[in-house]
Amino acid sequence: MKRSDREKELSRRMITRRALGLGALQLAVTGTLLWRLRDMQLEQADAFRLLAEENRINLRLLPPTRGLIHDRNGVLLAGNEQNYRVVMTRDDAGDIDLVLARLSRLIALDDAAIARAREDMLRNRPFVPVTVAERLSWEEISRVATNAPALPGVTPEMGLSRLYPLKADFAHVVGYVGPVSERDLQREETPDPVLMIPRFQIGKSGVEREAESLLRGKAGSQRVEVNSVGRVMRELDRVEGEPGENLHLTIDARLQNYALERLAGQSAAAVVIDIPTGDVLAAASAPSYDANLFVRGISSKDYNGLLENDYRPLVNKCVQGMYPPGSTFKMVTALAALEAAETDGLERVFCPGHMDVSGNRFHCWKRSGHGRVDLETALAESCDVYFYEMSQRCGIDRINAMSERLGLGIRYDLPMTSVASGLNPSREWKKRARDADWRIGDTVNVSIGQGYVLTTPLQLAVMTARLASNRAVLPRLLRDPLERAVPQATSLDLRPEWLAMIRRGMSNVVNDRRGTAYSSRVVDPTMVMAGKTGTSQVFRITQAERDSGIRRQEDLPWNRRNHALFVNYAPLDNPQVAVAVIVEHGGGGSSAAAPIGRDILLAALNEGRPPLAAYPTSQRNRISAEQDLLEERLRDLGSYRVSRA
Structure with missing residues (x-):
């Protein structure tokens, strides 16, 4: 059937519209692809280049x-x-x-x-x-x-x-x-x-x-x-x-080297503090170990040897070791009694060798007693009964406050591992930790540095520096080599007359013939020192052991002997250096710790080998031989050699 012209015109228009729509769609798709191609080649070129280069x-x-x-x-x-x-x-x-x-x-x-x-x-x-x-x-x-x-x-x-x-x-x-x-x-x-x-x-x-x-x-x-x-x-x-x-x-390598070797053969620690600045000049813990072993990968044999050593070489005894301070704590008790106005220091207390308190007998180290003693004599001869009496008068609260004031029971902010705070006991502490009331016998024990009180060698060195300076000396381990001056520590506000008595008593410890550390005195007038011995009981000798003949420390196994302590500072008239020494299970402070404390103090004051002229004449031959042997060991070990003064 032949279509009319009108139908042909309508059909042509429809085909044209479809062609135009299809062309537009093709153009849109082509444009989108071109735009995406441009975006990938130009805008995102760096990102795709990075993806490609990651392969190589x-x-x-x-x-x-x-x-x-x-x-x-x-x-x-x-x-x-x-x-x-x-x-x-x-x-x-x-x-x-x-x-x-x-x-x-x-x-x-x-x-x-x-x-x-x-x-x-x-x-x-x-x-x-x-x-x-x-x-x-x-x-x-x-x-x-x-x-x-x-x-x-x-x-x-x-x-x-x-x-x-x-x-x-x-x-x-x-x-x-x-x-x-x-x-x-x-x-x-x-x-x-x-x-x-x-x-x-x-x-x-x-x-x-x-x-x-x-x-x-x-x-x-x-x-x-x-x-x-x-x-x-x-x-x-x-x-x-x-x-x-x-x-x-702040540490002096030469002094550290000397102190560590002076402690050789002992389980011991020594801390030296520069009193004007608080700089820790030495912190020696013996025995030690070669730190290079851990860097290179320590063997099981070497590591187990360190772990099983009774002398605990892996422990830094200077800041981690906590010990009863023994008689080195007596200055705290004395100052607490003076501040409480319970004594003027001149009063004489009779010591018969013991004191009975609440049905318990507390002995003095000298069983025959010291007779009548004042504060200075009690410190010099370390009479326990005197401090038993003072502690009952002033009480634990004042002792606790004075202990903290002198730097005990404080964790110092030093860049060292596991710095311990020690233990400065109080009524509140015992109630919280032991769920028990404080007893007068506890105060008596604390008065001579026994019982609950625990300190570290670092804290004892700080205490000694504060007693020597009447300032709140704070220890520090890091220093700025360019710093001009260190701010002076704040005053402790302890009355000068009180400290004068304490210092005279500490001087008599080493400079009076009846002092407990007289054999460790320094005779050079420019380096005369003051100090205090201490012996802290680890185990109590039972009556059965006494009856069987065990009466002396030497008769006991090593790990049951008393700890030996000594604190000192010098020069007497212008204190510059404070030292604290502890020898674990060393026996007596006067025999085991005091000679070490003297040697380290002299090494610190002389920046090298202690001068022989500082020792009593009768001791010089022995001291010279000991120092020669020590220096020879340092050479053999290849350590940083201590120069001769």
Whole structure:
């Protein structure tokens, strides 16, 4: 049927509209594709280029250089040494077992080292380099580099490792570093990415741990191009990290070295404080250990040897060890009684050798008694009964307050591990800790540094510095080498006449023939010292033991003998240095601790070997022989040598 012209016109119009719609749609699609192509080629070019380059470019963290630690005179205590090592990246290695087997034929890798490296690689992300071996020789690292084509993913590197040149001298103060553990990561709210580097080392104890944020620094980064087998072809970019901050301690390496060797053979500790500044000049805890062992990976045999040693070499006795202060506490009791106006210090108290309190008999160390004694005599001869009497008059509340005023029972803010606060007992403490009321017998025991009271050698040194200066001396371990002056400590506001009596009593301890430490006196008038001996009971000798003939400390096993203590300061008229010494289970303070305290004090005042002229004439031959032997041991150990004065 023939269509009309009108029908033909309508059909033509319909086809035109469809063609136009289809053309528009095609144009829209083509335009969208062109716009997307432009966007990908121009706007997103960098992003796609990065995705492509990730196939051949690796981004690695560069460990920062750890800050150095020096003593007050610039002697290096903790440094860094070159360390040749081999790292391996799982993503580039392919068959890690095969590569490790090849590597073990080039360098010494035992089964344990291979297993540890494999575990590290499987535990971390595949592109993270893992240290397989370190502290390699130049020959070993050269063999690895020469055989690089057969070791995909393996890269020889030169890094830095921690080194403690003075070995055992500063193990307890400076501490040591070790690999990051899960516990270390849990302690940080937002772990630093550098901590994720396998075997990255951080501070584990001492200043290394407490000042970790200062010493660590900030990591850098490195972009390297690798080939198809993971071999590094070239370095594309490097951003150096920020090295850690260098620290200066207040400690004198020479004095620390001398003090530690003077304590050799004992389980003991000594702390030396510069009275005007509060600087800790020495903090020696014996026996010590070589901190380098922990950096390099201590063996089970060596570690168990340290753990099982009865002398506890891993414990920093200067700040962690808590001991009854014994008679070194008597100055606290005396000042509490003076401030309470319960005595004028001149009053004489009769000592028959004991005192009966609430049905209990408390003995004086001198069973025959001291007769009538005043404060100065009681300190010089260490009469217990005098202080029993004073404590009953002033009470525990005043003793507690005076003890705190003199620096006991306080945890000092020093960058050392596990600084203890000791125990300054009070009524409230006993009720809270023991759920019991305070008794008068408790006060009597505390008055002579026994019972509940516990102190650290650091606290005893602070107490001595405060008694010598009448100022609230605060110990410090870090110093600014550029600082001009240290602010003077605030006054304790103790009446000068009270302190004068205390100081005369402490002077008589070592300078009066009847003093308990007269044999440890200093005869050089420019270095005359004052001090106080102390003996703290560890175990009580039972009546049965006395009946069986055990009466002396020497008859008891070592770990049941009394602790020996001694505190001292000098010069007498212008105090500069305070010292506290404790010898665990040493017996008597006058025989075991006082000679050590004198020697260390003289070494501190003379910045070297104690001068022979400072000792009584009758002792000089013996002292000279002892000092020669000590210096010979220092040379044999290769330690920082004490120079002759």
